[in-house]
Amino acid sequence: MPVLLVTRSSALHDAVVPLCAAAGVGAQVCDEPALVLTAWTDADLVLVGADLAGEVADLAPLRRLGVHVVGLPPGDAAFRSAVALGAMSVIDLAESTDWLVGALTDVGEPASPGRIVGVVGGAGGAGTTTLACALAQWHAPRGPTLLVDADPLGPGLDRLLGMEDVAGVRWEGLVETSGRLGARALRESVPRDDHLGVLTWSGLRRRLDLPTARRILPVAVRGHDLVVLDLARQSGSTLAELADRCDELLVVTPATVPGVAATARLVAELGLDGRAGLVVRPGGLSDADAHRLTGLPVVAAVADQRGLAASVDRGLGPLTPRGPLARAARDLLSEAA
Template sequence: MAVLLVTGSPSVADTVVPLCAAVGVEVEVCPEPALSLSHWTGADLVLVGDDVADLVVALAPPRRQGVHVVGLSPGDEVFRAAVALGAASVLDLPGASDWLVDMLADVGERSSPGRVVGVVGGAGGAGSTTLACALAQWHAGRASTLLVDCDALGPGLDRLLGMEDLPGVRWEALAETSGRLGARALREGVPGREHLGVLTWSGLRRRLDVPTARRILPTAVGGHDLVVLDLPRQGGPVLAELADRCDDLLVVTPATVPGLAATARLVADLGRDGRAGLVLRPGGLSDADAERVTGLPLVATVGDQRGLAASVDRGLGPLAGRGPLARAARDLLAAA
């Protein structure tokens, strides 16, 4: 069962049932609270009407996630029942209908969050954005993937992948909205092809702020198998916030004295634990030198790829055919 609605109120049922039908989820209306116990733990989402909330509390159902109390102008006493049930919210209908629709749209989504891989350049021009695109392209051939452009001053990841003309929501629209955004709504709303979506910036650029990042990233992770973050080197609090949320952080740098020196400063500022690894680009210094200077373990080396610029100019993205990027993306995600 997708949704269990426990209510004896025709008004509540007549409000909730059409919303479930609109998003295509199955709903079972149970007017007798005692009969709801057999379905209580098996439903993806449980909605308890304010008319029977106290009766449900008296039955002492097991605590679980995904319980909400719904009603038409519910009174203050309903909140005590909601707390006793461990409900996540009390929804005042029909005013909260949009919120409920977003919640219903996520019914049946993944029960465990996807993986978050962050990519940041240890030095300017290291190729971190190219690697982020390659990781996303490689994984999108296997499962749902979202590539997130966290650098408002970058080239625009949709442009690098030939998606700049595709319709869809960009960061500017998300920054101007508030409230809950469903995982499915985000996945289907961003520009994308097949299993690859891109959350990036339009021409009206602004810097990403921490509250927006905190609100959107959990939704992105809830709707995708993999989320790749292209992180800004000069991100300040946003960089620290997003880096802390990564399961794996890849720091890309050329094997040169200036590159490794800049990378060492970045790593010191981030203060990462064992989840960070070094991706080395061509240069004159050795792998051992790179690990010693940065304090990070080497997880991959990526050589120059022939025809990279032409591939991007043709709208194919950096991962066209075989080459160093494809091998690095495969190995890095296999090890993640």
């Protein structure tokens, strides 16, 4: 029973219940405060009508998240009752239908969002996209995962994973949408293989629309345990903003003099802080050299993986059960958690 509506008001009933039905969300309407306590803690969302808010407050139900006092309008007394209930807000549904629609779209989603891990190449050809795919593939059996292609000039993450023919919305479709998108709707609409979803482009001409990314990323992280961003090194201010939205940022660099030098310039340009770590690929420099020149801690060293190109060409993605990418993904995500 996702939504509990406590009211005797037919107007409130008619304002809430049809929207629940339209959102595909079950609702229980209770007009007797004495019966509220049996369902109080089970509902994902509790809407207490202003007409009964005082009586419900007198019962002193357990404090919990997701309680709102609603009315048409609620009236001044509703605010005192809301304080007694520990309600999160007092809502005038006559002016806040969009708020209710938005609240219903997220019913059933976890209260605590997942996390965003960004992957960016310190130098060209560092293997950023390969690592991003491996992280997402490793985590997908453990929880809902979204792999986001933020590199318009990349190969297309769906192609690396053999999902280019899987139906679902791409970036172009999201640019054309308006209104509030729910976490569940996004999770179910992108191309998906079991627990792994991919958000990428459908055509050859690509451009990352930053306002759309700003709108989509908070929704994505509410609906997934892990969101992996494959970031484009060349995107300037766009890269800086997307990197700032990440909980952890992995900078991939080959352990070569040109590679580490380019990585150091990127690190200085972005002003990276303690959320960033260095993933080192094979080369002649040591981990200590890479740390000294970039200022970032080395969080993983990933060796070359045999059969990688063949695995990707077959649409299986880069991850193999016991390869170096699998070990790196396990260690990186465990440490980040």
